[in-house]
Every structure is written in C-alpha cells, then in structure tokens.
Amino acid sequence: TGFTDLDREMRGIAAGEMCLVIGYSHSGKTLTMLQMLIANRNKNVIYFVPDEPRTLVLIKLACVLHGVNAIDLERQVAADDPSAIELLKNTAVEYFPNLAVFDQSMALSDMEKSVAEVSDMWGQKPDLVVFDYLELLQGGGEDVPSKANTLKAWGRRHDVPLLVLHQTSRSSGADGKRMTISSGSFGGEQQATHIIGVRRKRFEIESQIRELEAKLDKSSASERAMEQLDLLRYEARIHAHTLTINLVKNKRPAGTLIDDIDYEIEEGSGRLTRLRDGELPQQFLNQIRQ
Numbered sequence: 147t148g149f150t151d152l153d154r155e156m157r158g159i160a161a162g163e164m165c166l167v168i169g170y171s172h173s174g175k176t177l178t179m180l181q182m183l184i185a186n187r188n189k190n191v192i193y194f195v196p197d198e199p200r201t202l203v204l205i206k207l208a209c210v211l212h213g214v215n216a217i218d219l220e221r222q223v224a225a226d227d228p229s230a231i232e233l234l235k236n237t238a239v240e241y242f243p244n245l246a247v248f249d250q251s252m253a254l255s256d257m258e259k260s261v262a263e264v265s266d267m268w269g270q271k272p273d274l275v276v277f278d279y280l281e282l283l284q285g286g287g288e289d290v291p292s293k294a295n296t297l298k299a300w301g302r303r304h305d306v307p308l309l310v311l312h313q314t315s316r317s318s319g320a321d322g323k324r325m326t327i328s329s330g331s332f333g334g335e336q337q338a339t340h341i342i343g344v345r346r347k348r349f350e351i352e353s354q355i356r357e358l359e360a361k362l363d364k365s366s367a368s369e370r371a372m373e374q375l376d377l378l379r380y381e382a383r384i385h386a387h388t389l390t391i392n393l394v395k396n397k398r399p400a401g402t403l404i405d406d407i408d409y410e411i412e413e414g415s416g417r418l419t420r421l422r423d424g425e426l427p428q429q430f431l432n433q434i435r436q
Contacts, residue, residue: 147342148185150420152393155401156340159274159307164298164337166280168312168325169344174389175311177416178344179276180210182309183245189273190244192264194257196282200247206416208237215414244268253285254300261304272306279311280334294334310338322349324406325394341395347385347408354378387411387427389418 147153159165169175183191184207195203205223209216212233222230238245246264250256265271277283277297286296290312301308312334314325325343335341355378362371389411393404409418410427421427 148181149391149407151404151407152342152391155393155396155398155404157398157401159309159340161305161307162302163339164294164301164308164310165340165342166310166312166334166338167342167344168314168334168394170314170322170349173322173346173349174344174411175313176206176278177210177389177411177418178342178391179278179309179311180206180416181418183207183242183276184211186274187241187245190268190270191246191274191276192261192272193245193247193276193278194252194260195247195249195276195278196251196284198249198278200249203247203249204234204238204242207242208234209415210417211237211241213412213415213417216416217414246272251282251284254283254296255285257300271304274309275301275304275306276309277311279313281313290334291336294337298337322346322351322353324350325392335395338395339397340393343392343394345390347388347390348382351378351382351385355382383433384426384430387413387429388421 147156156165167175167178169178183193193203201223205216205219208214209219214233219230219233223234246260248257248260252260261272261275280290280293280297283293283297286293294310294312297308297310322345325341325345355375358371358375358378362375385408387410388408390406390408392406396403408421410421410429411418413429
C-alpha cells in the first residue's frame, strides 16, 4: 500500500480480494489512494474513476510524486507552459507507464471490454484494479451491498485484487469521527477482506469547538471550560495539516488491526509524511515560529 504499518499487517491484497478505503467526503481518501498508486508504480494497474478527468488524475499524481503545488501546475498547464507539459509527460511515461485510467462512466460490460483490451496490450492481466468510488458503479444494483457484491464477484471472475474507495454515510463519517467497521454507508463491509479508514481529525475537533462555544456563556464560562476550548483550538491548528488512517478490518490470518496513524499533508502537493509518536507537523511548527 505504501504505508509501512498497513503493509506489515495486510501483507498485500490477493487476487480475488477487495480492500475498501472508506471515509467521509473530503476526508483524504483520494490522497491515500494516490500514495498507494505511487508505491505500486512498477505494477500494471487499471484505475476506473468515473467522476474525474484523467488529466486531473495525472496532475494530482505529478504533484504528490514531485512535491509540486497543484494550483500552480494547473495554471501552468492551462497556459501551455512547456515545462509543466513536460513534467506531466515525464510523470506518465517514466513513472506510470503501466497505469491505465478510464474516466468514463461505464457499465460492467464496458469495464470487461476495457480490462480485456488493456490486458491484451500488456500481455498479462492487471496486478491491481482501482475503482473510485463504489457508489458510482453502474449496473451493480441500487444499494451499496449489492454494488459491493457485484464488484467483488467481478474481481474474483477476473482473478485480480480490487482497491475500492467508498464514501461513508453522514451519520457515520461526518465531523471527522473515527472510522469503524460499521462506518460504511449502508453496507459493503462484509464483502471486504480489508477496510482502511481515512479521516481528518480537524473536522472532529472543529465540531467539538462549535458545540462547546454554543454551550458557553462567555460572561459566566468556567475557567476549566475556557481551558478546554483553548486546548481544542490549539489541536485544531495542529490537525489542520494532518490526515489519519487506521486498519478497520483485516481478514488476513494472524493479522491485527491498526489504530490511528497521523500523516502530515504537504500543503499544495498533497504529499503524505508519517508523523511518529508525539511528532508535530512541520507546517504547524513553521507557523508558530513566525
């Protein structure tokens, strides 16, 4: 996966297995998946992303890979800047020559054709198929469990590992709540061999701040409550720069689950860097030193 702790416990995604990456909207699922693609750039990967143009996928990969600011790169590409165009070409040809991205909305029959065509071109079946995200699957049923069953059966039929992004329900995933095995939106967890939870702690902290501020009457607020509010605001500044993952489900024999691990998100590029115990984001430290 490109995440050392997950790699140790998951020991890969086997052919016919499905790994879910779950999280609420804007929680960092795509950033997590991009990190996985970069870690597997020597593999033959097919990426189905029905709601995002492939050019944008390439820009995001280039930014994370090279530490480039996404807004700046998009502007340069729009202005036909030769260096920006060359950077994207180099990223596609040198770093991701075996990544096939399909950005159209496809029925399962179209996906079959796409996999067959790419497999013929490569002379082998894909090492990994990524689908972003489960709710956008066409022809797999109306509810999430049906879509998950359909996609898993499709992966087994093709004998390929599946990495599938899945958006949690509002009640399960909003406000940065910790991901659990029941955080999926009305199902999908039963079909997965592994479930990776992704969240932003800042949203949970900001929710707690709003709740506390609503309860406090500034004129009569206790000193303890004000100290709690100050602490939450301090933590919100720290986690404005973090993304948190955990391993929610692991059916690998003798495998264990993994509690929250924080990563710093590099502003602009989206590159993720592991924060060790007690380590603060460098961007936060830079701010308080100014």
